[in-house]
Amino acid sequence: MSQSDMWRDYSAGFLKNNRSSGLSVMIGAFISALLLSLLCGLFYNAWKYEVERIELEEGGWHSRISGGFSEEDMEAVKSFANVKD
Numbered sequence: 456m457s458q459s460d461m462w463r464d465y466s467a468g469f470l471k472n473n474r475s476s477g478l479s480v481m482i483g484a485f486i487s488a489l490l491l492s493l494l495c496g497l498f499y500n501a502w503k504y505e506v507e508r509i510e511l512e513e514g515g516w517h518s519r520i521s522g523g524f525s526e527e528d529m530e531a532v533k534s535f536a537n538v539k540d
Contacts, residue, residue, distance in 0.1 A: 514539075 470477040524532070532538055 470480060
């Protein structure tokens with residue numbers, strides 16, 4: 456029997472024989488998972504709200520066209536169906 460098997464058997468036996476220790480380990484694992492989930496949710500929502508704020512302020516474009524255009528060129532670009540501004 457290897458040392459890792461002995462440790463696994465000892466740990467499982469200890470948690471089975473000591474109900475209060477097993478219960479406290481389960482509660483600790485649950486609370487840790489709950490707090491980790493809360494933390495990840497907070498960071499995700501903060502990132503998502505920042506993306507939404509930028510889209511509201513600047514639009515949902517993926518690139519920006521810059522350069523010198525005449526008024527006729529701008530009217531031609533605005534006549535495309537998917538161009539708003």
